[in-house]
Amino acid sequence: xxxxxxxxxxxxxxxxxxxxxNLGILELRKGNVDQARTNFQTAARLADHMxxxxxxxxxxxxxxxxxxxxxxxxxxxxxxYPDHAESLELKRQLKQHFMSL
Numbered sequence: 001x002x003x004x005x006x007x008x009x010x011x012x013x014x015x016x017x018x019x020x021x022n023l024g025i026l027e028l029r030k031g032n033v034d035q036a037r038t039n040f041q042t043a044a045r046l047a048d049h050m051x052x053x054x055x056x057x058x059x060x061x062x063x064x065x066x067x068x069x070x071x072x073x074x075x076x077x078x079x080x081y082p083d084h085a086e087s088l089e090l091k092r093q094l095k096q097h098f099m100s101l
Contacts, residue, residue, distance in 0.1 A: 017047030
């Protein structure tokens with residue numbers, strides 16, 4: 001299975017941030033929110049040059065209603081990749097949310 005492939009990649013190289021990010025996506029699809037969040041956080045910690053785990057964590061936080069965490073993560077994602085369209089859109093939605101409070 002795909003999941004076991006990522007788990008093997010992580011066991012071979014525990015610093016493999018992309019594997020943690022991908023495993024986070026798989027966990028999210030299975031509804032394992034906490035495990036997904038942990039994997040995104042681990043990926044972001046291991047590879048601060050990658051915007052994907054930051055964006056994925058921001059999107060997850062947004063969906064869970066944790067708007068402050070989402071804003072913090074999406075801001076970091078945009079520091080890494082300023083032109084990332086999905087991050088720009090999420091940040092715009094968050095700013096609208098904060099203005100409506």
